[in-house]
Amino acid sequence: MLLSAEKIHACYGAVEVLKGISFDVSAGEIVALIGANGAGKSTTLMAVSGIVPVNSGKIKFNGEPIQALSTQKRVGLGITQVPEGRRIFPQLTVLENLEIGASLRTDKAEIARDMERAFSIFPVLKQRRGQLGGTLSGGEQQMLAVARGLMARPKLLLLDEPSLGLAPKAVAALFEVIREIPKNGIAVLLVEQNAYQALSIAHRAYVLETGTISLQGSSAELRQNPGVKKAYLGG
Amino acid sequence: MTGEQLFLQQLLNGLTIGAVYALIALGYTMVYGIIQLVNFAHGEIFMIGAYFGLSLFACFAAQAGAAISIGVLALGLIVAAAGSALLGFCIDRSAYRPLRKAPKLSALITAIGVSFVLQNTVMLIYGAQDRYVPSLAAAGSMDWMGVHWTAMQGLIFAVSLFLMIGLQWVVYRTPLGRSMRAVAQDPLAAQLMGISVDRVIAITFLIGSGLAGVGGVLFGVYYSTINFHDGYLTGLKAFTAAVLGGIGNIPGAMVGGLLLGLLEGLGAGYLSSQWKNVIAFGVLVLVLLIRPRGLLGERVGDRA
Numbered sequence: 177m178l179l180s181a182e183k184i185h186a187c188y189g190a191v192e193v194l195k196g197i198s199f200d201v202s203a204g205e206i207v208a209l210i211g212a213n214g215a216g217k218s219t220t221l222m223a224v225s226g227i228v229p230v231n232s233g234k235i236k237f238n239g240e241p242i243q244a245l246s247t248q249k250r251v252g253l254g255i256t257q258v259p260e261g262r263r264i265f266p267q268l269t270v271l272e273n274l275e276i277g278a279s280l281r282t283d284k285a286e287i288a289r290d291m292e293r294a295f296s297i298f299p300v301l302k303q304r305r306g307q308l309g310g311t312l313s314g315g316e317q318q319m320l321a322v323a324r325g326l327m328a329r330p331k332l333l334l335l336d337e338p339s340l341g342l343a344p345k346a347v348a349a350l351f352e353v354i355r356e357i358p359k360n361g362i363a364v365l366l367v368e369q370n371a372y373q374a375l376s377i378a379h380r381a382y383v384l385e386t387g388t389i390s391l392q393g394s395s396a397e398l399r400q401n402p403g404v405k406k407a408y409l410g411g
Numbered sequence: 412m413t414g415e416q417l418f419l420q421q422l423l424n425g426l427t428i429g430a431v432y433a434l435i436a437l438g439y440t441m442v443y444g445i446i447q448l449v450n451f452a453h454g455e456i457f458m459i460g461a462y463f464g465l466s467l468f469a470c471f472a473a474q475a476g477a478a479i480s481i482g483v484l485a486l487g488l489i490v491a492a493a494g495s496a497l498l499g500f501c502i503d504r505s506a507y508r509p510l511r512k513a514p515k516l517s518a519l520i521t522a523i524g525v526s527f528v529l530q531n532t533v534m535l536i537y538g539a540q541d542r543y544v545p546s547l548a549a550a551g552s553m554d555w556m557g558v559h560w561t562a563m564q565g566l567i568f569a570v571s572l573f574l575m576i577g578l579q580w581v582v583y584r585t586p587l588g589r590s591m592r593a594v595a596q597d598p599l600a601a602q603l604m605g606i607s608v609d610r611v612i613a614i615t616f617l618i619g620s621g622l623a624g625v626g627g628v629l630f631g632v633y634y635s636t637i638n639f640h641d642g643y644l645t646g647l648k649a650f651t652a653a654v655l656g657g658i659g660n661i662p663g664a665m666v667g668g669l670l671l672g673l674l675e676g677l678g679a680g681y682l683s684s685q686w687k688n689v690i691a692f693g694v695l696v697l698v699l700l701i702r703p704r705g706l707l708g709e710r711v712g713d714r715a
Binding site for chain 2: 225227246247248251252256257259263264265266267268272275276277279280324328
């Protein structure tokens with residue numbers, strides 16, 4: 177098991193947002209975390225990244241406890257997050273944004289190869305590599321954010337609401353790319369409000385409701401679950 | 412002196428002090444750019460740089476007040492740069508870093524407090540009276556086009572220009588500079604990419620404070636005296652220069668410093684040197700009224 181969280185509790189400000197949730201992600205898997213706005217999905221990812229401290233419970237990566245490690249150390253171990261709202265660096269060029277993704281790496285030749293790989297997945301980024309990130313369209317910025325995350329060569333990629341604010345066509349293109357990520361041995365933990373999209377590419381999923389996990393199972397099972405259908409798939 | 416000569420002379424004098432303002436303004440603008448803090452202690456770091464230089468010169472002077480060689484001046488610049496850099500680093504580490512998540516106003520008030528602490532510490536160590544700073548030995552001067560050029564002015568230009576070009580190179584051409592710009596634009600995203608935000612902030616303080624230390628020594632040798640409250644007014648003017656150029660913008664601080672020095676120099680020549688502070692702060696008021704983001708500043712909306 178690559179990532180496992182056991183009964184983690186975490187607060188956002190003074191409010192307890194995660195009330196003892198447990199989940200796990202194995203290598204090569206896409207796991208979705210679905211739920212309504214405010215259910216604690218983003219907080220979960222921030223706890224895995226080490227931005228939000230965990231008050232109790234355990235987070236293990238490759239069997240080692242990581243909750244005492246800094247965000248930087250976790251990135252070094254292979255946990256990279258593509259944050260909600262893309263958060264690319266608007267005043268850095270596309271190329272510089274990608275280089276920032278590889279900040280902790282020193283293997284120049286391999287970084288150059290990964291850069292080429294990113295450009296082959298997202299040809300539009302190659303065209304725009306000298307442009308400032310802020311000049312890209314929303315869909316292009318999301319591609320840049322995912323590509324920037326992959327430049328760290330993660331073992332686990334955390335994706336927070338990648339479909340947010342994108343046109344349906346851009347969402348479809350992006351999810352095609354996400355579906356392919358595990359083929360390179362990278363596991364994906366995907367947070368989405370768009371449950372239909374998430375369940376279409378995830379192997380397994382957890383349903384988060386006000387800080388607790390209410391349901392879990394394979395995507396196929398959850399798609400058939402009447403409760404999930406009613407609450408998240410529009411009937 | 413003809414009108415043209417007066418103009419050129421004041422231009423030269425103004426640009427000289429403007430180069431020093433620019434060196435100090437860089438520290439204000441870099442720190443503001445990265446943690447949105449107006450580091451009111453920065454003027455004191457500049458002033459203490461001058462005292463670092465003074466102490467070093469005293470070690471090498473054959474007798475009190477003897478002029479210093481260019482080698483000793485160079486050593487003084489290096490020692491002041493290192494000393495001020497370390498001081499800036501320690502201030503950040505002990506006073507500002509614990510307040511990183513506190514409201515911005517807490518850090519601002521702390522900066523003002525640090526400024527007072529430093530001023531009074533220097534006053535206790537070096538005394539409240541003006542201290543004489545030795546001048547450069549065998550520093551020639553020449554008259555060209557009816558303008559009096561001193562070697563010290565040339566040196567101030569050369570050193571400032573070298574440091575400013577060096578800084579531009581670091582910020583826009585190296586991985587460190589890339590990380591600095593990333594942290595300035597979005598600290599959380601930078602952290603999620605594995606950048607140690609605290610380390611980048613610490614390096615920013617080191618660089619900005621080191622530049623101010625160099626500025627302090629140049630200022631002291633140029634004016635021949637230094638006083639413990641020199642950091643206050645000069646610091647405020649350098650801050651004005653940073654706002655003039657667009658706070659947070661590195662080329663803006665350079666342009667703002669030179670421009671402010673120029674306006675002061677011309678104002679001193681054509682009105683009276685007593686008016687130069689009025690001109691400096693008058694310019695600040697005008698800029699804030701007409702173009703609040705400064706000459707080269709970005710629109711605030713660009714800061715996503």
